[in-house]
Amino acid sequence: MTDYDLIVLGAGPAGVNAALAASAAGLRVALFDENRAAGGQVYRAPAFAGTTDDSAERQAGDALREALAKSRVSAFLGHQVWAVTADFQVDAVGPQGSLSCTSRALVVASGTTERVVPFEGWTTPGVIGLAAATILLKSQKVLPGKTTLVAGCGPLLAAVAAGTLKAGGELRGIVDVAGFGDWLRALPAMLARPDILRQGLAWAWAIRRSRTPLYARHTLVRVIPEGERLRAELAPCDRAGRALPGERKQVLVDCVAVGHGLTPATEITRLLHARHRYSRKAGGWVAITDDCGRTSRERLYVVGDAAGIAGAAAAAEHGTLAGLACARELGAAAGSLDPALGQAQRRHARAARFGHAMARLMALREGHVQGIAADTIICRCEDVTRGEIDAACDAGARDVNQLKAWTRCGMGPCQGRTCGDVAAELLATRLDVPREAVGIFSARTPLRPMTVGALTGAFVYADIPIPKAAPL
Amino acid sequence: MQDANRGVVVDFHFEGRRYSARAGQSVAAALFAEGVRGLRESPREQQPRGMFCLMGSCQECLVMVDGRRVLACQTEVSEGLSVSRVAEVGLHD
Ligand SMILES: Cc1cc2nc3c(=O)[nH]c(=O)nc-3n(C[C@H](O)[C@H](O)[C@H](O)COP(=O)(O)OP(=O)(O)OC[C@H]3O[C@@H](n4cnc5c(N)ncnc54)[C@H](O)[C@@H]3O)c2cc1C
Numbered sequence: 001m002t003d004y005d006l007i008v009l010g011a012g013p014a015g016v017n018a019a020l021a022a023s024a025a026g027l028r029v030a031l032f033d034e035n036r037a038a039g040g041q042v043y044r045a046p047a048f049a050g051t052t053d054d055s056a057e058r059q060a061g062d063a064l065r066e067a068l069a070k071s072r073v074s075a076f077l078g079h080q081v082w083a084v085t086a087d088f089q090v091d092a093v094g095p096q097g098s099l100s101c102t103s104r105a106l107v108v109a110s111g112t113t114e115r116v117v118p119f120e121g122w123t124t125p126g127v128i129g130l131a132a133a134t135i136l137l138k139s140q141k142v143l144p145g146k147t148t149l150v151a152g153c154g155p156l157l158a159a160v161a162a163g164t165l166k167a168g169g170e171l172r173g174i175v176d177v178a179g180f181g182d183w184l185r186a187l188p189a190m191l192a193r194p195d196i197l198r199q200g201l202a203w204a205w206a207i208r209r210s211r212t213p214l215y216a217r218h219t220l221v222r223v224i225p226e227g228e229r230l231r232a233e234l235a236p237c238d239r240a241g242r243a244l245p246g247e248r249k250q251v252l253v254d255c256v257a258v259g260h261g262l263t264p265a266t267e268i269t270r271l272l273h274a275r276h277r278y279s280r281k282a283g284g285w286v287a288i289t290d291d292c293g294r295t296s297r298e299r300l301y302v303v304g305d306a307a308g309i310a311g312a313a314a315a316a317e318h319g320t321l322a323g324l325a326c327a328r329e330l331g332a333a334a335g336s337l338d339p340a341l342g343q344a345q346r347r348h349a350r351a352a353r354f355g356h357a358m359a360r361l362m363a364l365r366e367g368h369v370q371g372i373a374a375d376t377i378i379c380r381c382e383d384v385t386r387g388e389i390d391a392a393c394d395a396g397a398r399d400v401n402q403l404k405a406w407t408r409c410g411m412g413p414c415q416g417r418t419c420g421d422v423a424a425e426l427l428a429t430r431l432d433v434p435r436e437a438v439g440i441f442s443a444r445t446p447l448r449p450m451t452v453g454a455l456t457g458a459f460v461y462a463d464i465p466i467p468k469a470a471p472l
Numbered sequence: 473m474q475d476a477n478r479g480v481v482v483d484f485h486f487e488g489r490r491y492s493a494r495a496g497q498s499v500a501a502a503l504f505a506e507g508v509r510g511l512r513e514s515p516r517e518q519q520p521r522g523m524f525c526l527m528g529s530c531q532e533c534l535v536m537v538d539g540r541r542v543l544a545c546q547t548e549v550s551e552g553l554s555v556s557r558v559a560e561v562g563l564h565d
């Protein structure tokens with residue numbers, strides 16, 4: 001007998017809604033997240049009590065946390081999942097040490113990681129991701145810097161810019177790879193979500209009012225430390241984000257926040273050998289699923305941004321959809337789930353239309369990596385440069401795992417989460433083959449680096465049972 | 473100490489120097505706010521590195537707390553917490 005009918009991995013909008021729907025339909029559900037409070041990236045809870053925040057995000061997050069607290073879902077928050085086996089045993093470490101449990105079905109709702117296309121000096125302390133900047137602002141209540149430059153593309157660019165201004169920070173510029181036309185193309189889909197469009201317009205207005213210089217179709221080419229500050233150099237760029245000849249602008253700031261979109265976190269679905277496909281629009285490699293998130297592996301589901309970037313609103317509906325589908329598959333409350341499923345399907349389709357338009361703004365642009373200089377570091381953990389990757393490719397590396405073995409790119413403690421997408425793109429570009437041909441780094445346990453001590457906990461050596469030696 | 477606008481303020485140490493933060497803040501965010509950007513050096517080229525993703529993914533914020541290696545962005549500050557740099561030696565050369 002398994003401990004639970006369903007284990008959900010990740011307590012963002014997708015995971016919480018999957019857990020709630022499945023639990024309401026009668027399943028025994030466990031929910032895991034490494035963060036101490038549910039909410040995921042978008043509704044990340046404030047790090048300390050007593051902060052007032054009237055934003056729609058905060059309210060949505062509080063509503064999610066309240067619904068979870070009132071439900072019968074067993075929530076294992078503050079628990080980092082480090083392994084998942086083919087028979088759905090989940091191993092985690094939490095404040096009380098390690099813990100394992102089993103289930104009949106699994107919903108993966110592990111969200112995303114941010115992609116940053118490297119440029120000279122991107123490893124300099126003080127250069128952070130746009131996603132990191134949203135966490136500083138939302139949860140830590142810290143300004144990225146007294147003066148900040150935001151750069152990259154997609155909606156997080158606007159979110160960080162507006163958030164910085166609202167928190168009283170000084171913005172020295174917004175450097176957007178996209179041009180006005182890119183945003184305009186997203187407009188029809190944005191009209192499907194007037195609520196979010198309103199938020200976007202409020203951001204645009206705040207940015208305009210602040211008279212922050214807006215560098216459209218520009219890109220960061222270099223960041224150099226200068227005393228305690230950072231000197232950033234910008235250049236005009238083409239549609240792909242490749243720097244063009246023309247005037248270089250210099251901006252001196254405390255912090256540079258930069259990001260080029262999000263990639264789905266597929267470690268767990270890869271570890272369990274679900275079938276995957278590459279989709280530039282969806283953010284990279286994604287598990288192949290039906291519209292309820294069912295993968296090629298029986299009773300394994302993936303929902304939310306982990307299944308392809310589509311934003312918070314779509315993630316929530318996707319979660320509900322999978323929770324219901326899973327309840328039906330496991331035989332809970334047979335029949336009566338159909339109307340709810342139909343409704344969730346329609347709501348998801350609508351939210352996803354908006355989310356996909358946003359995701360397109362964040363997709364890795366064809367040719368973007370071509371502008372990276374040979375001595376720029378690609379793999380931060382192992383300090384592997386573009387030149388070394390190109391050399392391995394010319395020496396015969398044909399897929400990313402070969403590249404990893406030859407150069408150590410992706411072999412460090414981040415396990416290729418930071419560099420994987422860009423390294424694969426570099427290889428595919430140089431070989432002039434589709435991304436599918438160069439593959440993806442193999443997923444390995446532990447999913448995050450951990451010490452043996454964290455797994456074993458404190459123990460007395462004498463307590464370890466030692467089997468008697470076999471008679472000679 | 474209770475401060476109406478800042479919540480509970482705590483003191484902690486990094487490399488022997490004292491810093492203050494709000495209880496519950498992550499070590500990485502608290503140091504960043506205090507202007508401490510470099511947290512370690514990369515093992516191969518010994519280049520300065522600091523927090524980057526703030527979500528436990530990139531592993532750039534590795535520090536020592538109580539003799540254990542932890543991620544500064546996943547560790548909360550608390551009163552008297554003593555944080556130091558990891559003694560990273562050149563691993564490959
Ligand atoms: C920093 C950041 C800010 C964002 N801001 C916005 C925004 O303002 N609006 C918007 O529409 N979108 C935003 N996005 C996009 C965002 O990914 C989605 O909108 C939304 O959060 C997706 O929900 P989700 O439930 O699919 O995943 P997430 O919200 O990312 O939740 C995934 C959860 O899984 C947990 N997890 C993953 N792996 C493990 C593991 N091994 N062990 C334990 N727990 C694990 C994570 O801790 C996380 O809480 C943001 C993304 C990031 C990274």
Ligand code: FES
Nearest residue numbers: 524526530531545
């Ligand atoms: S800053 Fe990336 S893991 Fe801490």
